[in-house]
Amino acid sequence: MALSVRVKRDLVQRWSHLDGKKGSLKTLCEEYAKWTLPYVFVPTGTNINTELQNSKDSIGAQAVNHLSNKIVSTLFPAQRSFFRLLLDQETRKMIEMATTQATGGNAEKAKEQVAKAMLELEATLADAEKAADEYMNMVMYRPQAVNVAKNLIVTGNTLIYHPEKRAPTVYNLRDYCVCRDLTGEVIEFMTREIKAYETFAPNIQAQLGAGGRKRPDGKDYGYDAPVTIYSQVKLEDDGKYYLYQQADNIELDTTGASWPKNKLPWIPLAWNLVRGEDYGRGQVADYAGAFHAINVLTGSLLNIVAVMGDIKFLVNPASHVDVDALNKGAPGSFHAGKKDDVSVVETNKLQDAQFIYSMIERYEKQISQAFLLMAAMTRDAERVTAEEIRRDAQELETAVGGIYSRLAATWQTPTAYIVLDQSGFDGLDDGITPRVVTGMDSLSRAGEMDNLRMFFFDLQMLNTVPEPILAGIDVPGLMKTIGTNRQVDYQSFTKTQDQMAADQQAAMEQQKQMEMNKAGAGAAAEAGKAAVSEAQ
Numbered sequence: 001m002a003l004s005v006r007v008k009r010d011l012v013q014r015w016s017h018l019d020g021k022k023g024s025l026k027t028l029c030e031e032y033a034k035w036t037l038p039y040v041f042v043p044t045g046t047n048i049n050t051e052l053q054n055s056k057d058s059i060g061a062q063a064v065n066h067l068s069n070k071i072v073s074t075l076f077p078a079q080r081s082f083f084r085l086l087l088d089q090e091t092r093k094m095i096e097m098a099t100t101q102a103t104g105g106n107a108e109k110a111k112e113q114v115a116k117a118m119l120e121l122e123a124t125l126a127d128a129e130k131a132a133d134e135y136m137n138m139v140m141y142r143p144q145a146v147n148v149a150k151n152l153i154v155t156g157n158t159l160i161y162h163p164e165k166r167a168p169t170v171y172n173l174r175d176y177c178v179c180r181d182l183t184g185e186v187i188e189f190m191t192r193e194i195k196a197y198e199t200f201a202p203n204i205q206a207q208l209g210a211g212g213r214k215r216p217d218g219k220d221y222g223y224d225a226p227v228t229i230y231s232q233v234k235l236e237d238d239g240k241y242y243l244y245q246q247a248d249n250i251e252l253d254t255t256g257a258s259w260p261k262n263k264l265p266w267i268p269l270a271w272n273l274v275r276g277e278d279y280g281r282g283q284v285a286d287y288a289g290a291f292h293a294i295n296v297l298t299g300s301l302l303n304i305v306a307v308m309g310d311i312k313f314l315v316n317p318a319s320h321v322d323v324d325a326l327n328k329g330a331p332g333s334f335h336a337g338k339k340d341d342v343s344v345v346e347t348n349k350l351q352d353a354q355f356i357y358s359m360i361e362r363y364e365k366q367i368s369q370a371f372l373l374m375a376a377m378t379r380d381a382e383r384v385t386a387e388e389i390r391r392d393a394q395e396l397e398t399a400v401g402g403i404y405s406r407l408a409a410t411w412q413t414p415t416a417y418i419v420l421d422q423s424g425f426d427g428l429d430d431g432i433t434p435r436v437v438t439g440m441d442s443l444s445r446a447g448e449m450d451n452l453r454m455f456f457f458d459l460q461m462l463n464t465v466p467e468p469i470l471a472g473i474d475v476p477g478l479m480k481t482i483g484t485n486r487q488v489d490y491q492s493f494t495k496t497q498d499q500m501a502a503d504q505q506a507a508m509e510q511q512k513q514m515e516m517n518k519a520g521a522g523a524a525a526e527a528g529k530a531a532v533s534e535a536q
Helices: 011-020 023-035 059-075 089-102 107-138 141-155 202-212 288-309 323-328 350-370 386-399 401-422 440-464 467-471 475-486 497-535
Strands: 083-087 157-161 169-171 176-180 186-196 226-235 241-247 250-252 266-270 313-315 342-344 432-436
Touching: 011 176, 011 186, 011 226, 011 241, 023 141, 023 288, 059 141, 059 288, 059 350, 059 401, 083 089, 083 107, 083 401, 089 107, 107 141, 107 401, 141 157, 141 169, 141 266, 157 176, 157 186, 186 266, 202 241, 202 250, 266 401, 288 350, 401 432, 440 475
Parallel strands: none
Antiparallel strands: 083 432, 157 169, 157 266, 176 186, 186 226, 226 241, 241 250, 313 342
């Protein structure tokens, strides 16, 4: 059996090594954030009193805000759980075999008992799903998930920490480092946090100040003294992740802090990850050229507008116009001079401004399509059909569908395991697994519904076919052709010829029975009238 040996580590030196490897990456992320949301990745040395340098156009902020909210609302819908708890097939087969043996080989009785047990299990699992969703609402997970999505879109990387019964902590690329193997699996990551001495528990404060220790700058650990915490989580040979921590240069006792892979409360995420690399690239990086062009062109347009707005007048030096009197005169006052003595300087920059504006619109359209801004997807016309909007939305949703699939595996699934564990569910080791039912799965279902709508829309065209031509059309064959081209399994909801014949026979028998009942009721009424007549 593989053993994990805990050794003393210099986490400060390890952090310096890992952080130094991403120097240029941090510079790029600062530029990406400047074009979109500067607060996502602020430059070093920035504080609350520092004015952040924003882009000259707001399309970047609008695009990131829109796409991040769209991703979170799709991956973590507020009205339902984003996963379902299912019993894996292997465990189900074991239960069926055990039940069959317990019933003495009676397959029918065993099947009935298994079905009843599955219904009871589904009710229990539904309660666990609801409890997990309530736990996410309690810790305010979704607002933090939006911050996660913003970091992924802008910088391509982020780290989420899920403390028990508290809101998640979102780290940007400046406050964590990560190492991956060639398959992309995380083998090590580190975080760096600066906290005040007063915020630590008494036992940690005792470790920090034991033996008259001093801070790295030589000062004593005072009430509000800043302490830098270095945390390292590393995958060891036994398949578990172990935590190691240092406060400044003091190693803290983290004995027993280990987690299996499916319960690790940290989730390192990447937007687009290239094989062999530790960090990913975001959506903004993919369209950096468009963002840069908009920023430069908007600056040029603002300069032209400033020149056009700066009105200058020319006065003929040979004229008798008193310039000072003209400047001081009230509106509507009279002055001596000729009409052409005073003229306005014309810049003739309107055409240049229109050209720059058209170029800005070109790049804004690219960004709008890439970030699913619906307002820029439809054509400029008085009447835009609902089908056009639905078709464009379907095309763009499919374009980012790979992101949904990747985030389902790297974000949603680990989150499901974490919230189930922290909400008290103990069935994860007994064959119960969460299955994500949002994201790409939701998009595929929406696409199937669109195909189904188009299938029935095509069939409605039969109402416009003249009766003589309709009589010569094989309707079932036409349904087969349309269903095949629309990718609709129409046979799952259409009746067979035998079913239609049986329904027709049942309708005829029902009609016959109704006529017999009506005839019987009429005969009874006549008999009643005859009996009354005889009585009279």
